Every structure is written in structure tokens, then in C-alpha cells.
Amino acid sequence: MEPTLTADLERILRKLEKADLINVLVDRIPSSDLNSLLLKVFSEKTKSSSPNDLLKRYQENRFVHPAEVDVILLKKLEMDVLEIASKHSISPIQLSPAAPLGCASVLGSVDQNKVISALRGTEVVSDATNLLALHISELIKKNYSKNIRNQFIRFCTTHRHVRAQFFGDVPGMLPHFHLFCMVTSGVDEGSYSFEKQSLWEHIKVYQSIFKTLFGSEIEIILSERNGYKDTAGLVSRIIKHGQELSMNVSVSTGEPNKENQYYKGLQFTLKTVIGETEYSIGDGGFVDWTQNMLGSRKERLLISAIGLDRLI
Numbered sequence: 001m002e003p004t005l006t007a008d009l010e011r012i013l014r015k016l017e018k019a020d021l022i023n024v025l026v027d028r029i030p031s032s033d034l035n036s037l038l039l040k041v042f043s044e045k046t047k048s049s050s051p052n053d054l055l056k057r058y059q060e061n062r063f064v065h066p067a068e069v070d071v072i073l074l075k076k077l078e079m080d081v082l083e084i085a086s087k088h089s090i091s092p093i094q095l096s097p098a099a100p101l102g103c104a105s106v107l108g109s110v111d112q113n114k115v116i117s118a119l120r121g122t123e124v125v126s127d128a129t130n131l132l133a134l135h136i137s138e139l140i141k142k143n144y145s146k147n148i149r150n151q152f153i154r155f156c157t158t159h160r161h162v163r164a165q166f167f168g169d170v171p172g173m174l175p176h177f178h179l180f181c182m183v184t185s186g187v188d189e190g191s192y193s194f195e196k197q198s199l200w201e202h203i204k205v206y207q208s209i210f211k212t213l214f215g216s217e218i219e220i221i222l223s224e225r226n227g228y229k230d231t232a233g234l235v236s237r238i239i240k241h242g243q244e245l246s247m248n249v250s251v252s253t254g255e256p257n258k259e260n261q262y263y264k265g266l267q268f269t270l271k272t273v274i275g276e277t278e279y280s281i282g283d284g285g286f287v288d289w290t291q292n293m294l295g296s297r298k299e300r301l302l303i304s305a306i307g308l309d310r311l312i
Helices: 007-016 021-028 031-047 051-060 071-087 103-108 128-143 193-214 231-244 289-294
Strands: 098-100 122-124 153-162 176-187 218-224 250-253 264-274 277-287 299-307
Touching (some): 007 021, 071 153, 071 176, 098 103, 098 128, 103 128, 128 153, 128 176, 176 193, 193 218, 193 264, 193 277, 218 231, 231 250, 231 264, 264 299, 289 299
Parallel strands (some): 218 250
Antiparallel strands (some): 176 299, 218 264, 264 277, 277 299
């Protein structure tokens, strides 16, 4: 398949008089050789750089500047949310700042250009739930038999994310930002049992976070997505299960968005009011990442996250 070229790429290839260069690099040499080649290119490029060049690049690069946030308050908030999640049997984990190349685009169908791709087969983490899903899949392959896996696997983390899309000066749209993320893995046992239990476990954690730390309540909006045979039935059973648990949380339904391919079955959105300000502070939903990585339609995975910078 011929790659789609931007005007800039077409200009570069014309200048080099190598119209098929991208095809050659993609199809004719293995990834390890491409990595060796690019390492050499960047090594030679940096040899011609001066300290003044480095300062100029720092000034011009929006990804490398410090965040405008109170660091002490942010670190305290991180500790608080991780401790609350831990009390709900969600195990905290410290992730690497790097993920395998293609982590976001292969799993989450995110354009690779929205991610900072790196060398040595890596990219900068743009979605920690991708990396948590990879970690869980590796654990399952190493430690679980398909016939005896009957327990949930639950992880959470706080992580600084970097995303490459440019939003200009839109308030709240930052090149790097902190998220608190949770991921729960299990298997299908019928009657949406995993979906009902795991979703309300996540909601309990968020309810506890906002009640304990901010004295605020949360609102949940459930929206149908493609990926399940009966999405309306899935949503209604989850709402009913929340009522049976006496969750005491406001639940409403949003407009179905069957074009959204990231989540499967449903997406939930989190809102809260702190002081007099309303925040759409996070979301979550079911994804098929472990199904695809492990080759089993029985696998189930729930992910969710909230932004922390805006809560400081």
C-alpha cells in the first residue's frame, strides 16, 4: 500500500530525488536496521549542534517546557488518589515513561502523528491505559491458564502524558498533563457480570476521591458505542446494577455515538462541581485490547481516567 504523503514529505522526497525512500525504509529493511540507521543520523546531527542551538530548540519546542502547576499540590493529589484507589483493591503501579512503538495507534486506533515516536522501538507514553493493558496481557500469558482465570486484575497509576496534536491556546489543552488511570481485566462469564461489577468498582473509586478530597458529588453519563450485540441492553443492565448497589450517584444517558471506535459497548463520562465550577473531568469504557493481544473473545477490559492538573 502506497503511503499517504503530505506536501512537506513530497517536497523532501523531491529534494532528495528519492521518491520511493519511505517504501524502501518501511518494506525493505527490518525495524532493528532502521533503528540503527536513525540512531546514526541523529548522532551525526547532534555533533553539529552548539549549546546555543540547544537553547533555541528548547525555547521553540512546546513539549519540553515545565508545567504551570503547583508541584507540591500535584504530588500530594497523586498520593491521595492512589491511596484511595488502593483501599478499593486497585493496585498502584509505576509505569515507564516509554511504551512500545505503536502502543497508542495499534491498540487505540490513534493516529501515530498524535504521539511522539522515538527510537529503539519506543514512543513517549500518550495513554497510560494502553501500557497497563500490555502489562496485564503479559501477566496473563505468563501466569494464568485459560481454564483457571477467574479473578479480576486491577491496576491504577498516575502518569505524565504527552500528546502531539496542537490545539493552539485553547484553555485546558496542554502538550503534557497528569492523569490518574485505572484498568480492570477479567473474562466474560455471561449476563454482563464483568461489565456490571467492574464499572461500578471504578465509579466507587471516583465517588470516594471526589467526596473525600473535594467534598463534591459526581455525575455519570453513559453513552452507547459499537462493539456489543445489544448495547442498549448493556447500558440498562449496568444502570439497574448500580441501583441494586444503592450507589447514590446521578446517572444519565448520553447520545449514542456508533462512529466512536475507541470504546466498545459503552463510554462513561464523569462530571463534578467543585465550588461553583463544573468539570467534565474524565471518562472510561470497555475496550477490546486484551481480546486482540491474547486472541480470546472471552477477555474483557475496562479502562478509565481523570485529569489531575485542572484539580489543583
